[in-house]
Amino acid sequence: MNAMMLGGFLFFSISIGGAVALLVSRLFQHTTQGLSLLCGGFLVGLLVNDILPSSLKLYDSWGIVLGVIIGYFLFLILHKSFHPTISLKPSLYLLAIAMFLHTIPLALTIGSLLEDSNFGITLTTSVILHHLPEGFALTIALLSQGEKLWKLFLCFIGFSIFFIIFVWIGHFTNLSDKGQSMLMGISIALIATTSISEFILHNIRTASMKSFLAFLLMGYLLSYVFHIML
Template structure:
């Protein structure tokens, strides 16, 4: 089961990365790409991740986890910018920093996904979860690889990144087999932490730079289109 979870997640991320790479020609229009990505992320949060967290353990755990995630981002953001090695003096370094934070966020998010998969004992529901992992990871791959492709990463590094982000699913499967469904609140808090981190990354590292460098109307229009795309995607799958 841990291998299936890993393969479904990494495959989805790679498919998303391939889509981002296929449209690399328009990525010079960073404001358009970042507006779309911001919309996709916000749509993913609103239409899938938040309802998933609330369904597992309610509003309180979701709000607590979201707040912790925002605090974690602030700490990481300050540490990254205080250390000389993480100072972003070029666009390439800024893209890399955004990609690293997104990679960290998605990795955390994949732990509770793996726990749910590992704790489940129904074969039919397991297949549904694996399909969800695959399709859920495609937009994450697009979001994750967009700044990294803009930074000029090669294919080997892309494969390595997809594997790194997928490993927590396998770890979560082992944890889920041990914990069962007795720790739903912990799962919700973990999921909500990633919501908080990803939300802050979206606003401060993706949406805000696009807004100050381009037309506000243009960026917001692209964001609405991105939200619409992910809304149709979630409804379809």
């Protein structure tokens, strides 16, 4: 198993997640507000059910806290850079950056184990399954902004190349546990702030309370289904 093959498996994984998102979006006829709220609920569920519990088990808690603080201020900077004040569209760039950062610790860990044949099937399965939710979230985010699908394809390709690079880096170098914890904390902060600020709060006045709660709950339940399946 090498980095290129793993990158291919990752692309396959996020593409499946994207295909599921396309099917789900058709149920709502690409309604912008509904898809945004669905994505917000899904991301909150992803944090609560998967990312936060696993991060607290695997990484240094103080490193995560420091990363969250850094990530919050990074969000403020990126928000001004990528999100015009006159626009109510959630920023795909913020979410993509968060997802890219989220995959770095996993890629580094996999890179350090590439030569261990005992981990081949396990790692491959992990890569395929772990990124299904990321593909789903990125696709829903893009559809909620009315973007073209070719941009999603480029994002998935970039995601895979980014993953390959850090698998390769992890094969030759070791990032400290504190460094990986900080990266995970930054990722958590960006996902949390993006989901709450960009996808949820921006749509709180554009939908009825019933629709608002329904889409949020549906997104959360979808994330829970992913959590149970994976």
